[in-house]
Amino acid sequence: MAQTDLYHLIENPEVLKEHGQDFGRIQFSNPLGVLRPTSVQELQSLIVDLTKKKIRVNIQGSAHTANGQSQCDQGVVIDLKSFNQVVQTGYDQDPPWINVQAGILWEEVLKHSLAHGLTPPTTTDWQKLSVGGTLSTGGVGFMSYQKGIQADQVLELEVVTADGEHLVCSHNKNKRLFNLVRAGFGQFGWITHAKLKLEKAPKYLEVLQCFCDSSKNFHQLIETLVQDAYFDCIHAFLIPKSLDEMKKKVSNSDHNALEKTWDQDQKATPQWIYFIELAKYRNHANPDPEVLKKIDLSLIWNNFLTQNRESFFDYIHKEPPLIEIQKKLGNLAHPELAILHPANHFVSWMDDFIMNLKIKDMGGGPILIIPLLSDKIHCPLFRHPIKGMFYFIGILRVEDQNSPTRLKILQQKNLELYQKSIQKGGFRYPCDSLEQPNCPKEWRIHFGEETWKKIEEGKKIFNSNHILTNSLGWFD
Numbered sequence: 001m002a003q004t005d006l007y008h009l010i011e012n013p014e015v016l017k018e019h020g021q022d023f024g025r026i027q028f029s030n031p032l033g034v035l036r037p038t039s040v041q042e043l044q045s046l047i048v049d050l051t052k053k054k055i056r057v058n059i060q061g062s063a064h065t066a067n068g069q070s071q072c073d074q075g076v077v078i079d080l081k082s083f084n085q086v087v088q089t090g091y092d093q094d095p096p097w098i099n100v101q102a103g104i105l106w107e108e109v110l111k112h113s114l115a116h117g118l119t120p121p122t123t124t125d126w127q128k129l130s131v132g133g134t135l136s137t138g139g140v141g142f143m144s145y146q147k148g149i150q151a152d153q154v155l156e157l158e159v160v161t162a163d164g165e166h167l168v169c170s171h172n173k174n175k176r177l178f179n180l181v182r183a184g185f186g187q188f189g190w191i192t193h194a195k196l197k198l199e200k201a202p203k204y205l206e207v208l209q210c211f212c213d214s215s216k217n218f219h220q221l222i223e224t225l226v227q228d229a230y231f232d233c234i235h236a237f238l239i240p241k242s243l244d245e246m247k248k249k250v251s252n253s254d255h256n257a258l259e260k261t262w263d264q265d266q267k268a269t270p271q272w273i274y275f276i277e278l279a280k281y282r283n284h285a286n287p288d289p290e291v292l293k294k295i296d297l298s299l300i301w302n303n304f305l306t307q308n309r310e311s312f313f314d315y316i317h318k319e320p321p322l323i324e325i326q327k328k329l330g331n332l333a334h335p336e337l338a339i340l341h342p343a344n345h346f347v348s349w350m351d352d353f354i355m356n357l358k359i360k361d362m363g364g365g366p367i368l369i370i371p372l373l374s375d376k377i378h379c380p381l382f383r384h385p386i387k388g389m390f391y392f393i394g395i396l397r398v399e400d401q402n403s404p405t406r407l408k409i410l411q412q413k414n415l416e417l418y419q420k421s422i423q424k425g426g427f428r429y430p431c432d433s434l435e436q437p438n439c440p441k442e443w444r445i446h447f448g449e450e451t452w453k454k455i456e457e458g459k460k461i462f463n464s465n466h467i468l469t470n471s472l473g474w475f476d
């Protein structure tokens with residue numbers, strides 16, 4: 001592919017192959033070249049040149065999307081991992097902040113900030129995601145019900161737009177662009193720098209773990225805990241109800257207690273059980289018996305409740321289940337569904353899902369559940385139920401038989417679940433592998449008229465030639 005001396009594209013077949021895929025391993029594409037930029041000027045030269053040549057382009061952070069959202073077939077892929085430096089810090093400011101190049105991984109941000117006793121308010125469950133990547137999707141974490149999403153915790157961004165401009169944007173400056181690039185999946189410009197808000201990090205966490213064996217009890221427990229706002233982190237998994245699976249979730253020191261409780265459990269059903277983990281920030285390592293009083297024991301499985309302390313660092317650096325599976329089984333396809341589902345329809349939707357859910361349909365992949373509150377989220381393109389509490393539900397399947405037919409079946413199951421969710425006011429979190437929405441007509445419904453109008457206007461201003469593209473099909 002012809003290039004100029006202002007930027008350098010890698011055309012090595014191995015590199016092209018690596019960047020023609022993402023974590024999902026469902027979509028594979030053939031990029032023409034890969035840019036690993038070291039300066040903003042390089043990005044500006046690239047976009048100006050590609051616009052002239054009418055060649056499309058997409059940007060990748062860590063490529064953890066599941067359906068090609070970070071790929072570009074027959075175009076150029078920007079691999080922003082090379083753009084990964086801390087530029088400036090304001091640790092003693094109010095609020096404290098760190099300004100980074102957007103290809104940096106969150107683990108690097110944390111390495112710097114934790115050394116000064118500071119952390120981003122919300123951290124994702126996997127720190128090898130890039131800053132630019134999660135700001136472009138939303139960035140949900142276990143602390144989101146109180147702190148919101150990462151896209152709302154950014155103070156200022158620097159962006160290269162499709163006409164080659166390098167602009168600073170924030171709530172006070174170029175607000176239109178600021179509102180479009182956050183959760184904008186790279187469709188209005190490339191985030192090159194992010195000034196991130198920080199806050200005081202706790203040293204320890206008081207961690208409580210328990211199980212609920214019905215959706216009704218689970219929802220009642222979580223709803224109360226969210227209202228109390230006592231715990232700093234809340235998340236859960238739906239897991240097969242077996243001693244082995246339950247043991248995998250609780251700390252080793254609690255295995256004996258779990259075995260005893262299991263022996264007393266006379267009920268063969270249900271087949272699935274909710275595992276819940278709650279964490280309270282602490283600056284000392286002493287046990288606090290008060291924490292236990294926050295849990296309504298009548299709602300949890302056989303009164304089984306554990307309490308442990310962990311360092312904040314260890315807690316946020318744990319490998320999520322999907323990465324553990326990948327390390328064990330290698331790279332497999334991930335037919336995933338991620339939805340934001342209204343809390344008042346949670347029980348019926350989950351019960352319907354569980355009724356038809358077979359263990360083999362997950363391929364060992366997790367079902368992750370995180371409560372969120374709509375009034376804590378302001379980023380306009382992060383579409384979610386408008387009122388009250390809702391749940392992030394990630395049905396993160398693994399296709400472990402390398403079978404295209406099975407992959408299709410699992411994708412179809414996800415689609416059916418999604419359709420049932422939108423009927424109840426749910427929305428897709430679009431880094432999953434769902435094949436809908438996939439055209440402007442459908443995205444217009446997803447975003448709603450008011451936001452869609454802003455998206456269309458934004459495209460005319462910042463991506464008028466439709467050079468910035470991805471697999472979601474907002475503009476195709």
Ligand SMILES: Cc1cc2nc3c(=O)[nH]c(=O)nc-3n(C[C@H](O)[C@H](O)[C@H](O)COP(=O)(O)OP(=O)(O)OC[C@H]3O[C@@H](n4cnc5c(N)ncnc54)[C@H](O)[C@@H]3O)c2cc1C
Binds near residue numbers: 140191
């Ligand atoms: C193991 C695992 C754990 C995950 N954990 C979480 C989690 O805790 N919370 C959560 O919200 N999501 C999570 N995700 C979902 C999701 O895939 C990521 O939020 C997202 O993909 C960000 O990661 P990334 O750096 O790999 O970005 P990519 O996947 O590379 O990019 C994501 C999207 O943003 C665009 N983009 C990337 N960089 C930029 C940039 N600098 N400027 C403009 N656009 C850009 C890309 O084109 C793409 O459309 C997880 C995914 C996996 C596989």
